[in-house]
Amino acid sequence: MIVVGQIRKGAYFDSVTLMRVGKELAGRKGVADAAMVMGTKSNKAILNSSGLLAARFKDAGDTDLLVAVKADTQAAADAALAVVDGLLKQALKKTSVSSEVHPTSLDGALRVMPDANLALISVAGRYAGDEAMRALENGLHVMLFSDNVPLEKEIELKKFAQKSGLLVMGPDCGTAIINGIPLAFANVVNRGNIGIVAAAGTGLQEVSCIISNEGAGVSQAIGTGGRDVKKEVGGIMFLESLKALAKDQTTRVILLVSKPPHSEVLRRITKLVKTIRKPVVTLFIGAGTRGGGPSTLEEAALTAVAVAGGKKPEDVTKKLAARDAELRQIAAREAAKRKRGQKYVRGLFSGGTFCAEAQILFSRMISGVYSNAPAGKAKHLKNSLNSQKNTVIDLGEDEFTVGRPHPMIDYTLRNRRILDEAQDPATAVILLDVVLGYGSHPDPAAELSGVIRQARKKVAVVCSITGTDKDPQNRSRVEVALRKAGAIVMPSNAAACQLAGGIIQLLGRR
Amino acid sequence: MTLVSIGDQIEEGVYPFHSRFRRAVNFQQNDRLVSVVDEGVGDGPLNIVLQGLQESAFEQLLVGADRRAARGSSTRRAQRSRPTSRMNCAAPLEISEGKFVFEGRAYRFTQEDRYCSTLEAGAGLSPHFRHNLFLFGKLLQTSSHPKSLAFLLNDQRTDNFRSGFERTFAEQVRYGVSQIFFGDRLKGVRTLSGCGLGLTPSGDDFIAGLLIGLNLRGTGSRGLANQVFAAARSDNVYSDTFLDLARRGRLFGRMKNLILALGRESEDDVRKCTESLLAVGGTSGADLGTGFFLTLWNGFGAS
Numbered sequence: 001m002i003v004v005g006q007i008r009k010g011a012y013f014d015s016v017t018l019m020r021v022g023k024e025l026a027g028r029k030g031v032a033d034a035a036m037v038m039g040t041k042s043n044k045a046i047l048n049s050s051g052l053l054a055a056r057f058k059d060a061g062d063t064d065l066l067v068a069v070k071a072d073t074q075a076a077a078d079a080a081l082a083v084v085d086g087l088l089k090q091a092l093k094k095t096s097v098s099s100e101v102h103p104t105s106l107d108g109a110l111r112v113m114p115d116a117n118l119a120l121i122s123v124a125g126r127y128a129g130d131e132a133m134r135a136l137e138n139g140l141h142v143m144l145f146s147d148n149v150p151l152e153k154e155i156e157l158k159k160f161a162q163k164s165g166l167l168v169m170g171p172d173c174g175t176a177i178i179n180g181i182p183l184a185f186a187n188v189v190n191r192g193n194i195g196i197v198a199a200a201g202t203g204l205q206e207v208s209c210i211i212s213n214e215g216a217g218v219s220q221a222i223g224t225g226g227r228d229v230k231k232e233v234g235g236i237m238f239l240e241s242l243k244a245l246a247k248d249q250t251t252r253v254i255l256l257v258s259k260p261p262h263s264e265v266l267r268r269i270t271k272l273v274k275t276i277r278k279p280v281v282t283l284f285i286g287a288g289t290r291g292g293g294p295s296t297l298e299e300a301a302l303t304a305v306a307v308a309g310g311k312k313p314e315d316v317t318k319k320l321a322a323r324d325a326e327l328r329q330i331a332a333r334e335a336a337k338r339k340r341g342q343k344y345v346r347g348l349f350s351g352g353t354f355c356a357e358a359q360i361l362f363s364r365m366i367s368g369v370y371s372n373a374p375a376g377k378a379k380h381l382k383n384s385l386n387s388q389k390n391t392v393i394d395l396g397e398d399e400f401t402v403g404r405p406h407p408m409i410d411y412t413l414r415n416r417r418i419l420d421e422a423q424d425p426a427t428a429v430i431l432l433d434v435v436l437g438y439g440s441h442p443d444p445a446a447e448l449s450g451v452i453r454q455a456r457k458k459v460a461v462v463c464s465i466t467g468t469d470k471d472p473q474n475r476s477r478v479e480v481a482l483r484k485a486g487a488i489v490m491p492s493n494a495a496a497c498q499l500a501g502g503i504i505q506l507l508g509r510r
Numbered sequence: 511m512t513l514v515s516i517g518d519q520i521e522e523g524v525y526p527f528h529s530r531f532r533r534a535v536n537f538q539q540n541d542r543l544v545s546v547v548d549e550g551v552g553d554g555p556l557n558i559v560l561q562g563l564q565e566s567a568f569e570q571l572l573v574g575a576d577r578r579a580a581r582g583s584s585t586r587r588a589q590r591s592r593p594t595s596r597m598n599c600a601a602p603l604e605i606s607e608g609k610f611v612f613e614g615r616a617y618r619f620t621q622e623d624r625y626c627s628t629l630e631a632g633a634g635l636s637p638h639f640r641h642n643l644f645l646f647g648k649l650l651q652t653s654s655h656p657k658s659l660a661f662l663l664n665d666q667r668t669d670n671f672r673s674g675f676e677r678t679f680a681e682q683v684r685y686g687v688s689q690i691f692f693g694d695r696l697k698g699v700r701t702l703s704g705c706g707l708g709l710t711p712s713g714d715d716f717i718a719g720l721l722i723g724l725n726l727r728g729t730g731s732r733g734l735a736n737q738v739f740a741a742a743r744s745d746n747v748y749s750d751t752f753l754d755l756a757r758r759g760r761l762f763g764r765m766k767n768l769i770l771a772l773g774r775e776s777e778d779d780v781r782k783c784t785e786s787l788l789a790v791g792g793t794s795g796a797d798l799g800t801g802f803f804l805t806l807w808n809g810f811g812a813s
Contacts, residue, residue, distance in 0.1 A: 012529065012709050012748075013708070013709075014708050014709060014791060014792050015706070015707040015708030015709075015712070015791065015792035015793050015794070016655075016708075016791075016792030016793075017792075018707040018708060019657060019707060019792065022673070022675070022707075023673075026673055032674075033673050033674040033675060034673075034675075035673070035675035036707065037675075037706070037707050037711075038704065038707070038708070038709075038711060040703070040704025040705070040711060040744060040746070041703075041704060042682065042701065042702070042703060042704040042705035042706075042711070042713060043704060043705060043706070043711070045682065046675065046678045046679050046682050046705065047675065049678045049681075049682070050674040050675045050677070050678040050679075051674065052674070052675055061745055062704060062744045062745035062746045063745055063746055063747075068675075070674075105549065105561065105562075108561075108562055124782055405653075
């Protein structure tokens with residue numbers, strides 16, 4: 001092994017930059033290890049102990065930056081040192097985005113971008129309302145990512161926005177696609193003529209991705225925050241968004257997605273829909289489909305695509321019925337592999353809407369469903385850490401996210417739970433959602449594959465992927481990796497739930 | 511640009527330019543750095559906070575100055591080690607009574623603009639403190655940078671240190687910290703001093719947290735704090751300034767807010783202030799927090 005070193009006099013970089021460049025150097029062909037540190041006595045001792053101390057480092061001082069490379073050959077070592085400058089520049093771009101300005105106030109942001117017409121606000125809830133009001137007063141639409149905004153403040157903001165002809169998406173609005181730009185947790189979808197209004201975050205992601213994967217596209221996708229359709233807020237922004245899409249020339253079909261609104265809000269929405277001359281597809285998850293409309297996110301998205309393409313909604317029903325037959329075959333095959341005593345499904349969701357949809361679908365298929373966020377007929381789970389019979393967990397609930405990143409970003413907690421559930425002799429199926437797009441984990445397949453491979457030895461692992469091939473993670477690539485690990489990958493959350501529920505039904509009949 | 515605050519440890523004088531970073535311009539006089547920073551960095555005993563600094567400012571900055579050059583030495587060696595020509599053009603920071611001049615523009619300030627970096631007597635004596643300190647320790651383990659010193663609180667986090675250098679670094683830190691708390695204190699401090707990457711190496715951040723913890727214990731621990739500081743001193747002006755302030759109980763805004771939150775009832779406040787601290791530097795906030803937590807949790811320096 002060859003050890004070479006460089007001393008850079010008086011060069012200071014932050015630790016993240018140095019870590020990043022050190023890692024890049026160590027990952028080069030022929031390089032065994034590398035480090036970039038200040039030339040303190042302690043650091044020299046560490047370099048010495050790890051076999052990285054170059055002879056020339058003895059003259060370096062505390063304020064000198066040391067670059068150390070251990071490589072198989074002199075050529076590999078020299079080549080690594082030669083790229084340090086370039087890597088530092090790249091790393092600095094990543095850590096500080098040199099060409100961009102980072103305003104620290106709304107006023108500052110407006111000075112930099114006076115033509116902006118939308119502000120995305122993500123600050124602590126107690127301050128978010130005031131920031132949102134300042135944005136509205138400056139004539140900006142608002143996407144309010146923050147949660148914990150007081151209800152009274154939300155109402156005040158939305159009434160003010162309504163008078164001013166502006167939109168307030170949120171609070172607790174995690175996703176939107178405006179003029180083709182994905183905001184916060186959102187996916188890269190085709191542009192097209194279907195407009196979406198949603199009071200359900202992952203619901204919006206699921207329908208927009210299915211629309212795009214079917215070859216259609218989205219004009220605008222407006223999130224309102226789940227509280228908007230409650231009695232107190234009165235659906236102010238849901239209605240305003242619907243009106244905006246009704247006027248929007250690009251939008252030919254409107255898709256509405258929400259958990260069941262308050263009856264009064266539902267009445268207002270229904271009244272407004274009747275006045276709109278464009279086709280409107282509605283899905284109020286779990287509210288029943290008295291008019292024969294779609295009952296899942298997937299069905300709603302496919303129906304919107306069919307209508308936008310001049311086809312009949314009945315075509316979608318037929319297509320899904322055929323798919324259900326295929327699912328029954330897969331369910332039978334998987335049920336046959338399960339041992340005696342394996343009889344329950346354990347759904348571990350990162351998306352709240354998916355968790356709710358799973359419960360609604362399961363309530364038609366199996367009994368004894370428990371959840372930490374009950375919907376439909378599911379019962380409340382006493383201890384979210386211990387599953388009970390058929391359990392469906394929303395890992396995005398506060399109890400799991402306080403002090404740690406959301407499960408769409410950090411898979412640690414869910415991975416541990418998958419392995420725990422697989423050890424339970426009563427578990428037959430583990431059901432998962434994998435959400436791609438901006439904001440989500442950059443490489444979910446790498447996080448999940450090992451865990452799925454292990455769990456797959458004892459249980460069936462069924463998952464859905466919400467995303468597109470244009471997403472940074474690439475849906476197809478993730479799907480291939482998860483299948484390779486042994487997961488059964490379904491095209492939608494609804495299909496994954498149908499399959500998981502089908503397996504449990506068959507096991508119950510044993 | 512408008513003035514937000516000026517630190518209470520900033521004295522009158524002419525401070526030659528030292529270095530420039532994305533959110534801070536540093537000036538040095540007598541082994542002491544004074545920094546002009548944007549609001550994102552926030553209040554500090556030696557910080558001048560200007561609203562809009564970032565938007566007004568400068569290109570990317572890569573390097574700082576060698577302290578020998580920054581001292582204004584006229585030796586050839588010092589001249590050679592001066593940073594880039596653009597930086598040499600930076601004018602000194604001039605501070606006089608009620609006024610300072612930064613980049614050719616004069617700003618006036620009054621006593622009301624001064625940021626107070628000390629805590630009132632009795633901070634940390636609240637009955638909530640121990641409970642909140644425990645919560646802070648948990649948050650360090652769950653929310654800090656994977657390569658921060660929070661691995662000292664949770665063994666599993668040691669897995670984040672993968673390369674040969676990183677593993678040796680983690681071992682050395684563990685050894686130094688065990689010496690501080692269970693062996694030869696000052697040997698442990700010397701082992702940690704200057705240990706790690708970045709502007710203020712992780713070991714120095716940890717020691718700063720330790721000094722803040724000692725200071726919070728009160729006057730009985732001052733002697734020990736002085737010994738720790740003497741053992742930790744180096745040629746790194748960033749670290750030295752930071753450690754000296756910590757030794758004297760002079761706190762930057764985020765740390766002061768955290769200590770105040772630890773004494774209050776609201777866990778929510780503790781969470782928010784912890785998040786704010788953890789956002790300092792790459793790992794600096796977490797490293798400092800780990801030193802602070804271990805000092806208070808272990809009763810280090812208690813009589």
